[in-house]
Amino acid sequence: MSTRLCVFGVDPEMDDKTIVAAARAFFEAAKRRPTCAFLGIQQKGRTKKRRWLYFLVDQGWGFTFEGVAGGLARQFEEMTAILYHDGWGVFKFEHYETKKGKAPSLVLGLNTVGPLIDLYKGKIKGKYPQSGFTVAQLRALEKKSPDELTEAELAAVSEYANAPRIGLDELFPGEGREFIRMGYETKFHRIVEGGQVVEAKIVKEGDLPGDLTNFPEDWEGSQYA
Secondary structure, eight states, X not given: OOOEEEEEEEOTTOOHHHHHHHHHHHHHHOSSOOSEEEEEEOOGGGOSSOEEEXXXXXXXXXXXXXXXXXXXXXXXXXXXXXXEETTTTEEEEXXXXXXXXXXXXXXXXXXXXXXXXXXXESOOOSOOTTTTOOHHHHHHHXXXXXXXXXXXXXXXHHSOOOHHHHHHHHHSXXXXXGGGGGGGOXXXXXXXXXXXXXXXXXXXXXXXXXXXXXXXXXXXXXXXX
C-alpha cells in the first residue's frame, strides 16, 4: 500500500484559528475553488519543528502542487510544502519565506525521481547516498546487477534519499517523517462548501464525504520525469 500526501508545514506554535483563517483566505483568493474543502491540522502535542496541515477536497478539482503551494505561501511568513507519493515515485519539497509587502520567495526547491535530484532553488549542504554521482552515472548504475556494484554504488540506487527527507534534513533536522503522522488526525475544519468559502466548522473524520482526496491530479514534474 502506497502513501500519498500533499502537506504543508508552518510554525509549530501557530494556533488553529490563525491557520484556519489563512486557509480560508487562500480559497477566497483562488480563481477556481473545489466544491468542498476540509482542513486537517496536526495537533500541537504531536508537533516538532513544523505543524503540518493538509486539505481534503473533492476529486473533481484539478490543481497542481506548485499552484497551491505558491498561493498558500502568501498567507504565512514562512511555509514548507511537501508532495509525497511512494507509489508513483513522486517526491517534492519546497520552502517559502515572505517579507512584508512582497510575494513569497522560494528558498529551497527540489524534487526527486528515484535517485535523481532536481534542485531548482537553493543549495544542498548535506551528503546523501546518491551524492557525488552524476545523472548519467546513476542511470547506468540502475541498469547493472547488484552484484556488479560497490557498496556506495548500491546505496546510491537503492537507499537514496527522496526530496522530503533531503529538504527536512537541510532545514529542519530531526523532523524526519513527522508529516506522515497526519494520518492520525480525526478532526477537520470545513472551510469550503458548495464552491463557496464558509465559516469554519469542525467535522469528525467519520462524517466526511466519501469522495475526497488530498493529492493533486497533476504536477509540473521534474526534468527527469
